[in-house]
Amino acid sequence: MKSYRKELHFHLPMRRGLVNITGEVQKAVTDSRIREGMVLVNAMNITASVFVNDDESGLHQDYEKWLEGLAPEKPYSQYRHNGYEDNADAHLKRTIMGRETVVAITEGRLDFGTWEQIFYFEFDGKRDKRVLIKIIGE
Numbered sequence: 001m002k003s004y005r006k007e008l009h010f011h012l013p014m015r016r017g018l019v020n021i022t023g024e025v026q027k028a029v030t031d032s033r034i035r036e037g038m039v040l041v042n043a044m045n046i047t048a049s050v051f052v053n054d055d056e057s058g059l060h061q062d063y064e065k066w067l068e069g070l071a072p073e074k075p076y077s078q079y080r081h082n083g084y085e086d087n088a089d090a091h092l093k094r095t096i097m098g099r100e101t102v103v104a105i106t107e108g109r110l111d112f113g114t115w116e117q118i119f120y121f122e123f124d125g126k127r128d129k130r131v132l133i134k135i136i137g138e
Contacts, residue, residue: 050119
């Protein structure tokens with residue numbers, strides 16, 4: 001079995017943002033030369049998420065509205081975590097959306113269902129963040 005590791009780096013200019021990283025993950029799979037296996041895509045920060053879903057702008061707006069209803073950013077005073085930072089809502093949103101995703105690799109390609117794409121979702125941007133891509137297989 002072979003393995004391959006790559007990091008993606010982000011510095012989003014806004015507090016929240018959604019980035020389709022499917023192409024970058026597929027490029028890592030291609031570069032790995034692994035034809036059959038699995039790829040783990042993992043947000044390496046506790047205020048960001050990686051997940052699989054549809055790349056549709058209305059759905060993206062729905063995420064924002066839904067997450068803000070579950071864990072509103074303000075008032076910051078509603079959270080015990082806030083003190084040094086104002087990002088308690090970002091931690092909660094990350095918990096809801098998840099830390100990582102795993103996708104099968106078949107014949108050197110990401111093996112998706114209909115409309116599936118991989119996304120990085122930032123909840124506390126304006127600073128450097130990383131995503132780990134770890135590929136294992138043959």
